[in-house]
Amino acid sequence: MSHLGSIVCKIKKLNHLKQLHAQLIQNSLHNQNYWVSFLIHLSTRFHAPPSYVALIFSSTPHPDINVYTSMFKYYSHLNAHHHLFSLFQHMQASHVRPEAIVYLVLIKYAGKSGIMFHAHVVKMGIGHDPYLRNVVMDVYAKYGPIEAARELFDEMTDRSSVDWNSMISGYWKWGNEVEALRLFNVMPERNVITWTAMVTGYAKVKDLESARRYFDQIPVKSVVSWNAMLSGYAQNGYAEEALELFDEMSNAGIQPNETTWVTVISACTLHGDPCLADSLVKKIEQKQIRLNYFVKTALLDMHAKCGSLKTARIFFDELGEYRNIAAWNAMISAYARVGDLRSARELFDRIPVKNVVSWNSMIAGYAQNGQSAIAIELFKEMIATENSKPDEVTMISVISACGHLGALDFGCWLVKFLNENNMKLSISGYNSLISMYSKCGSMKDAKRIFQEMEARDVVSYNTLIAGFAAHGYGVEAIKLISEMEEEGIEPDRITYIGVLTACSHAGLLEEGHRVFKLIKYPAIDHYACMVDLFGRVGELDEAKKLIDSMPMEPHAGVLGAILNASRLHKNVELGEFAANKLFQLEPNNSGNYVLLSNIYASAGRWQDVERVREAMVKGGLKKTTGWSWVEYKGKMHKFTVGDRSHERVDDIYRLLVELRSKLRRLGYTADKSCVLRDVEEEEKEEMVGTHSEKLAICFALLVSEVGAVIRVVKNLRVCGDCHTVIKMISKLEGRVIIIRDNNRFHHFIDGQCSCKDYW
DNA sequence: ATAGGGTTAG
Numbered sequence: 001m002s003h004l005g006s007i008v009c010k011i012k013k014l015n016h017l018k019q020l021h022a023q024l025i026q027n028s029l030h031n032q033n034y035w036v037s038f039l040i041h042l043s044t045r046f047h048a049p050p051s052y053v054a055l056i057f058s059s060t061p062h063p064d065i066n067v068y069t070s071m072f073k074y075y076s077h078l079n080a081h082h083h084l085f086s087l088f089q090h091m092q093a094s095h096v097r098p099e100a101i102v103y104l105v106l107i108k109y110a111g112k113s114g115i116m117f118h119a120h121v122v123k124m125g126i127g128h129d130p131y132l133r134n135v136v137m138d139v140y141a142k143y144g145p146i147e148a149a150r151e152l153f154d155e156m157t158d159r160s161s162v163d164w165n166s167m168i169s170g171y172w173k174w175g176n177e178v179e180a181l182r183l184f185n186v187m188p189e190r191n192v193i194t195w196t197a198m199v200t201g202y203a204k205v206k207d208l209e210s211a212r213r214y215f216d217q218i219p220v221k222s223v224v225s226w227n228a229m230l231s232g233y234a235q236n237g238y239a240e241e242a243l244e245l246f247d248e249m250s251n252a253g254i255q256p257n258e259t260t261w262v263t264v265i266s267a268c269t270l271h272g273d274p275c276l277a278d279s280l281v282k283k284i285e286q287k288q289i290r291l292n293y294f295v296k297t298a299l300l301d302m303h304a305k306c307g308s309l310k311t312a313r314i315f316f317d318e319l320g321e322y323r324n325i326a327a328w329n330a331m332i333s334a335y336a337r338v339g340d341l342r343s344a345r346e347l348f349d350r351i352p353v354k355n356v357v358s359w360n361s362m363i364a365g366y367a368q369n370g371q372s373a374i375a376i377e378l379f380k381e382m383i384a385t386e387n388s389k390p391d392e393v394t395m396i397s398v399i400s401a402c403g404h405l406g407a408l409d410f411g412c413w414l415v416k417f418l419n420e421n422n423m424k425l426s427i428s429g430y431n432s433l434i435s436m437y438s439k440c441g442s443m444k445d446a447k448r449i450f451q452e453m454e455a456r457d458v459v460s461y462n463t464l465i466a467g468f469a470a471h472g473y474g475v476e477a478i479k480l481i482s483e484m485e486e487e488g489i490e491p492d493r494i495t496y497i498g499v500l501t502a503c504s505h506a507g508l509l510e511e512g513h514r515v516f517k518l519i520k521y522p523a524i525d526h527y528a529c530m531v532d533l534f535g536r537v538g539e540l541d542e543a544k545k546l547i548d549s550m551p552m553e554p555h556a557g558v559l560g561a562i563l564n565a566s567r568l569h570k571n572v573e574l575g576e577f578a579a580n581k582l583f584q585l586e587p588n589n590s591g592n593y594v595l596l597s598n599i600y601a602s603a604g605r606w607q608d609v610e611r612v613r614e615a616m617v618k619g620g621l622k623k624t625t626g627w628s629w630v631e632y633k634g635k636m637h638k639f640t641v642g643d644r645s646h647e648r649v650d651d652i653y654r655l656l657v658e659l660r661s662k663l664r665r666l667g668y669t670a671d672k673s674c675v676l677r678d679v680e681e682e683e684k685e686e687m688v689g690t691h692s693e694k695l696a697i698c699f700a701l702l703v704s705e706v707g708a709v710i711r712v713v714k715n716l717r718v719c720g721d722c723h724t725v726i727k728m729i730s731k732l733e734g735r736v737i738i739i740r741d742n743n744r745f746h747h748f749i750d751g752q753c754s755c756k757d758y759w
Numbered sequence: 760a761t762a763g764g765g766t767t768a769g
Contacts, residue, residue, distance in 0.1 A: 100760090101760065104760065104761075105760090108760095108761080129760095129761095130761075131760050131761045132760090132761080133761085134761040134762075135760090135761055137761095138761070138762070160761085160762090161762075162761050162762045163761085163762080164762085165761095165762035165763070166761080166762050167762095168762090168763095169762070169763070191762090191763095192763075193762055193763045194762085194763080195763085196763040196764070197762080197763050198763095199763085199764090200763065200764070222763085222764090223764080224763055224764045225763075225764080226764085227763090227764035227765075228763065228764045229764090230764080230765095231764060231765070232764095234765095257764090258765080259764055259765045260764085260765085261765090262764095262765040262766060263764075263765060263766095265765095265766085266765080266766070293766090294765055294766055295765090295766085296766090297765095297766045297767080298765080298766050299766095300766085300767095301766065301767070324766080324767095325766095325767075326766040326767040327766080327767080328767080329766090329767040329768070330766070330767050330768095331767090332767085332768090333767070333768065336768095355767090356768080357767050357768045358767085358768085359768085360767090360768040360769070361767070361768050362768095363768090363769095364768060364769060365768095367769090368769095391768090392769080393768050393769045394768085394769085395769090396768095396769045397768085397769060400769085428769070429769090432769080
């Protein structure tokens with residue numbers, strides 16, 4: 001027994017705990033309630049793995065209330081709420097009568113669902129226990145309704161500072177700054193916890209000056225106060241201030257704890273400076289502090305974001321059983337960030353219990369790596385899964401994916417979903433809607449959302465301007481500059497790129513020039529826009545002059561604008577100049593070869609056309625063929641060249657044949673391009689749908705029998721043949737057709753396209 | 760025993 005005593009004295013680590021356990025088994029004491037609750041208590045402190053703790057518990061023949069209480073605390077520590085409830089049922093089945101302390105732990109840690117035990121507490125007549133009473137009130141204050149907390153608070157005749165502090169934090173939590181401040185001012189006795197709650201509260205509403213003012217007034221700061229201020233800076237993006245405060249803290253002789261390290265590591269991550277991160281890791285190693293899984297997860301994330309993915313993975317693997325949901329999520333988003341969706345998905349599928357961030361990381365991963373359709377599929381899976389409710393971040397990713405596909409029907413369904421689930425959007429949420437509507441070709445809705453917003457930021461304006469630019473609404477884009485200045489929002493680099501692009505697409509030379517002069521320090525992209533503007537309206541000399549006057553070397557954007565202008569205005573010499581430079585800059589871009597060969601073709605220089613084509617083949621380049629999409633009843637349909645995989649393929653090809661005879665009857669036989677040529681030359685049905693665009697257009701026609709507007713959305717260039725088909729459909733059927741081609745929109749009405757320089 | 764601080768997603 002004295003040997004046991006010496007072991008108990010030495011317990012400081014998980015290993016010592018296991019030694020004690022082994023010793024207890026030797027002495028046959030391992031299943032006695034006193035020792036079991038002691039072991040579980042230590043397991044909580046030393047972060048023992050769940051499997052180990054479960055083993056200790058299950059080998060106890062008749063666990064008493066103390067054992068259960070220790071287990072409740074252990075599971076609370078792990079955030080394993082589901083275990084709490086099954087354990088409570090287990091306890092009731094074993095006829096162990098719950099005491100106040102059990103309810104306290106249950107209510108406190110089971111969070112929102114824990115409050116259902118309030119009724120038990122009242123029924124058992126222990127509702128006046130000062131600790132339990134505070135916990136009930138605190139849970140109401142945290143999870144709502146806060147009015148219920150206030151009722152309990154007002155009923156109390158003997159309020160402690162703990163009760164006051166719970167109410168103040170509660171009001172902050174619900175964004176009620178006024179009431180939090182009022183209680184702070186009238187409470188009889190404030191302590192360091194009260195002050196720290198105020199610091200956190202102000203940091204939460206991004207009022208860091210007030211937060212700092214309260215922080216400076218704290219008579220005796222605790223390490224938690226320092227951590228609160230540090231995290232206030234870090235969470236609001238002030239990495240430098242956080243690191244400065246950390247120095248101040250060290251100078252004041254305050255020992256950082258694990259939470260401090262987690263906050264400081266996240267500040268370094270935010271700073272994105274690998275050297276800084278390295279020096280921090282060394283500092284931590286020097287101090288030989290014990291790293292809990294929180295710190296390890298923060299380090300994992302730091303390496304994933306500004307170090308190496310390999311090191312991050314090492315941390316992830318090392319965490320083993322302690323791996324928490326944040327570690328899984330950090331690793332998934334790390335893989336997604338570098339485009340390794342397979343590794344990301346592999347981890348995602350292995351997560352034991354996913355949370356909303358897991359779903360969001362994976363959905364955003366797909367959305368940001370050009371897999372919009374899969375992103376939407378995963379979202380549908382998410383809302384069909386129990387216990388996984390999407391939040392604003394989810395919706396922003398899905399709305400963005402929807403915009404990339406141009407799926408307007410599904411976009412409208414998402415808006416309905418937002419309303420039905422009472423989801424409030426922040427400015428960025430509204431911005432994503434503006435972008436989605438613009439990309440789906442519905443500027444009316446984009447404008448409506450913009451006007452409905454209570455407050456806008458620079459991104460709201462930039463998004464709407466980019467939409468106007470894509471649709472060729474130049475005047476509207478220019479107007480927004482003055483509107484944003486009236487609202488007190490400063491235009492930035494992106495704003496001017498948008499407005500200049502809009503001027504360019506609308507052919508507004510003078511207006512664009514005036515806007516260009518407003519820019520204090522034009523960036524290279526602004527020059528590219530101006531070159532494009534000069535080029536499109538045919539002022540090729542001015543464009544060339546601007547390039548020569550630029551203070552920087554022209555990049556691919558500038559030269560691409562010149563090449564495109566040379567094609568539009570059939571200028572061989574300038575085209576050759578730009579193309580030769582572009583071949584050096586972007587050897588793998590087949591588009592430049594195609595443009596140059598088009599220029600030669602328009603000048604009738606067929607030998608040169610052939611030469612460019614040969615050079616392209618020699619360089620191993622192929623003209624890229626792509627996919628076209630059409631949305632029908634919220635589902636996207638994808639087509640490619642000669643595609644016969646669609647379920648309504650027979651209908652589609654029949655429609656194409658009908659369209660062909662209709663065109664022929666009306667005398668459209670010898671247009672240089674046209675569908676007819678394909679058929680008559682080859683006399684094969686497969687050739688009818690040589691281009692994916694044609695198939696997509698026909699499908700659109702087939703499915704939108706009622707609608708007046710057909711939206712065809714695609715990523716690649718519309719070929720001459722398709723252009724003819726589109727024109728004919730719009731004329732024959734009297735429909736408006738909107739095509740997204742090269743990220744620009746072309747509105748076809750009565751066989752006319754709104755863009756002057758389009759084909 | 761009860762109140763204040765921490766990692767992950769757009």
